Amino acid sequence: MIDTGPQSPPAGALAGIVVADFSRVLAAPYATMLFGDLGADVIKIERPGTGDDTRHWGPPFTADHEATYFLSVNRNKRSFTADMSDKADHHDLVELIRRADVLIENFRPGTMARHGLSYDQAARINPRLVYCSITGFGSDQAAAALPGYDLLVQAVGGLMSVTGPGPGEPVKAGVALVDVLTGLHAAIGVLAALRARETTGRGQLVEVNLLGTLLSSMVNQSVGYTAAGAVPGILGNRHPSIAPYQLFPGSDRPVVIAVGNDRQFTQLCAALGIPETAHDPRFATNTARVAHIDELDRTITAKTVGQTADHWYQVLSAHGIPCGPVNDIAEAFAMANALGLDARITVGPDEDSVDLAANPITLSDTPVSYVRRPPRLGQHADEVRDWLNSPSAVEPPQHHHSNNNEPMGAHQ
Incomplete structure (x- = not known):
């Protein structure tokens, strides 16, 4: 087990990148956690009072009554509570967008626009912003009303049709696999857009959806159909093309x-x-x-x-x-x-640490780091708001590493 302790980690590969994280549940929070692990400053926007839905998804819960589901995808972030319908909070969110490099959201299509925070609106505030929108089925009008739940996409996207003990017995994967794959694709898309910005000076819109991600990720099963017309069925634990x-x-x-x-x-x-x-x-x-x-x-x-x-x-x-x-x-x-993979990590100060699964990426010069345990709701609202109200030249708060593992005063 790695003990991340109170030491200051080296600057990550994405140090200096500010991520405005308007996400909740799994696909997008997984992507933003990866950015945090790689050194980005991730500011998680949460609803006052309730926060991310997964704060209440359990069991299991820790001894301190924290939902392990939330803990699994929210380390290396700061929690900032804001109501997009509140005028003062909306002003803070606009200022955050002005200073951010990346915005990631996974609301239903149209939600951000109703609050004046769509891609077009955000791009006028900050033309260099890379804006990533994650949906269940895309942004077309026909898809907007469909709820993007992983289980639903596993069913309608064909994954369950090839997963199960035998014909006529479809089952879901044991984890929300489509959400995780979508988060990975979103992270890759954002990184590509950041690289393009180095040449063009402009941000762009990155769109990823669960259904398209699943169809791409089913690789040989999908192309067996598209290229050869083969519609696979359930083979249990056998492989359609390899034996044994x-x-x-x-x-x-x-x-x-x-x-x-x-x-x-x-x-x-x-x-x-x-x-x-x-x-x-x-x-x-x-x-x-x-x-x-x-x-x-x-x-x-x-x-x-x-x-x-x-x-x-x-x-x-x-x-x-x-x-x-x-x-x-x-x-x-x-x-x-036993294989020396260090797959389990301890994040946070001794009196408030939590054990999590490690990021599997290894970088020789700019390694991933575990700067902050998953935050309590609104834990960093005061310091983020102070930064937003300071002159724009001031660095974002997470750039100051001296107390990165110290618990901050909660603001509920």
Whole structure:
């Protein structure tokens, strides 16, 4: 586990970038957290009194009654409470836009415009602003009324049609995968726009939607349809194009075996004690194995069911065959720790720290840093407002690192 402690981190790759974060729930907050990890100054705008919806999504909650859902995507941010309908608050938000490099929002289409904060309106305030809008289904009128919930998009976007134990039994992914993928695409789009601004001097509108992100992210399944007209169905834990690439039963729990080529299959057969299977015409090539997957499944299962998943993990890994047991989250973190990945971090001062999942990006010169624990609602309202009311040449507040890990006075 990494202890981020009170030390001042080195300047991040995005140091000096100010992000006006008008987002809530998951897709956009995940993107803005990535910017914060990379050194940007992220100012999270929240509704007075209630804040981000995920502050109330639980269980699980921490011992201090904080929703772990909110904690998962809101570190390295400052919470600034503002009502977009309030005249004084609106003035502060306009000033924030004037000073920001990036604005990210994921309201329903038209919401920001009703408050005078659409892209066109914001671009007149700050022509250098990169404005990112995340929606469920795009900004056309036909899509504006559709709620952009991850589960809904998994269903209508086709992901559930290829996910489940068998035909007619669709299931969702175990996490809001579409939201996370959309947040990643949004972050890439904003970075591209910032790079373009170095040449043009102008910001631009970046638009990302959940449905388009899912269709792109389904890669081989999507292009199997667009290029060959193939409409895939549910294959359970099997792969439509590779075999064996699936779960097999161990004596105690399942184990994944992921064979990607004929050489690995030959090694697998040797390790299982059935070397002749590699030369069976039904299994000699990947295409043949896919065509005879039921027979292959029975042949391999007859061997794997006699030993534990950990046994096969050790034996098959020694033969260079990709495999592994089905871990729970605790076991997954333990494995990452054993491999030296430092996947768990502690953020904040000792008396107010929280353990979170680490950012997986490693940069040799400008590493990610964990400057602030996820904020309490309105925790930084006073200092942000003081900055907004100061001369515009004054640096944004997070540029002062000496007390970055000290809790700030809450302003509810």
